[in-house]
Amino acid sequence: MKAALQNYHVRMQRVLDHIDRNLDGDLDLDALSGVAAFSKFHFHRQFTATFGLSVHRYVQLARMKRASHRLAYMDAQGVTDIAMDAGYDAPDAFARAFRRRFGQSPSSFRKSPDWEPWLAAFGPLDNARSKLMQKTFTIDDVTIRDVPPTTVAIMEHRGDPATLGLTIQRFIAWRKAAGLHPKTNPTFNVWRSERCPASPADYSVDLCVGTDRPIEVNGEQIKAGEIPGGRCAVLRVVGNTDNLEPAALYLYRDWLPASGEEARDFPIYCQRLSFFPEVPEHEAVAELFLPLK
Known part of the structure; x- marks a missing residue:
């Protein structure tokens, strides 16, 4: 059966x-x-x-x-x-x-x-x-990498996740104007809160693009920052990358306790490698990074 x-x-x-x-x-x-x-x-x-x-x-x-x-x-x-x-x-x-x-x-x-x-x-x-499309992960899906530091331009989203789309629009418009195409400049999301905090106002995520250029701080819209280098547990997710919470929960609930590793003092983040609708939704790819000591 x-x-x-x-x-x-x-x-x-x-x-x-x-x-x-x-x-x-x-x-x-x-x-x-x-x-x-x-x-x-x-x-x-x-x-x-x-x-x-x-x-x-x-x-x-x-x-x-x-x-x-x-x-x-x-x-x-x-x-x-x-x-x-x-x-x-x-x-x-x-x-x-x-x-x-x-x-x-x-x-x-x-x-x-x-x-x-x-x-x-x-x-x-x-x-x-x-x-x-419920994904199941195993220990073999997780690799440990030494990740170099990445200088990034950051647009912060703070507040109700229902308005995240507006921030994404502004972020895309800014990076187009700056000539920072996803094929040449990597895209990252750094989560500084839970996906569904008790109060939507507490939702917090940084939209980032990697760049070696000097970054002009643009009021509250664009900030210069860095994703620090170091060891990371990396989990690749293919398809339905709008919601990476199941992958994050696997890393925290299953992989981390069994690995004997300890999380480093930097938030979990992802790099988006391909995007819907540029590729079919089930072919979108993201890698989730859990920083380790």
């Missing part, structure tokens, strides 16, 4: 990966049931029973999530192109669907996104993905 269930989940996972990889392509019921190697007469009910939403709804949400990321973070791409990539025949149809879901037009969202309705809208998609 266990092997059969695992095989069933692998086939369903194959469908989710196929959707991620082919958001611009043909994702009708016949095509997706073929990917899973299930009968098309039953697949839609199997999918709904497994994920809690229909195939059509899942594909709609996945396309809309990519579209919203492109609107917020990729200003070189026009709204019309984004609408077509999301599966709409005309920008007007896309705008109506977007406003219905998020309470903003695409152009308004691009200028000043309201992230709370956005987070609520994608709750069903995130819940569906998490049903089969």
